[in-house]
Amino acid sequence: MKEVTAAIIIRDDLILIAQRGQGEKLQGKWEFPGGKLEKGETPQQCLKREIQEELDIEIEVGDFFAESIYKYATGEIKLLAYFCRMVRGKVKLSVHGDVKWVTVNELDGFDFAPADIPLIKRLKEEL
Structure with missing residues (x-):
């Protein structure tokens, strides 16, 4: 099972x-x-690296939020989500x-990847 990270970056609600x-x-x-964890990397290090590479922003990784396990045709992933903020x-x-x-209420209007959907449900309950 591949471990993958997800950043829940919140700014002004x-x-x-x-x-x-x-x-x-x-x-x-x-x-x-977010992205795939590399060998020897913590989820927090992975998120900082991936967000810098993909979005060219620096983030601060906060508390662990939730995990989602999903089996795609290409293999199973464990998605580890953390609250983050832009620095x-x-x-x-x-x-x-x-x-x-x-x-958070607008999230339902987007076609999300299956592994992200449980995170949306939980966000709607908690935010």
Whole structure:
């Protein structure tokens, strides 16, 4: 099972979501940005690296939020989600097709990757 991280980046009561880009697995689906853990890396280190690489922003990783296990056709993943906040930078797209800042109630209006859906349900209960 692959371990993958997800950043729930909140700013002014809005949550950053990203749309998977052209040529990516699950192209067009929305997600909480993040990526695969590399050997010897903590989930927090992974999130900081992935968000810097993919969105060109620096984040501070906060509390663990939840995990979601999902079996895709390509294999099973364990998605580890953490609350994060932007420290500096302006979002620039490199692998994503789009990003949006949305309220928790607007999350249902987007076509999310299956592994992210349980996180949305829990966010709606807790925020």
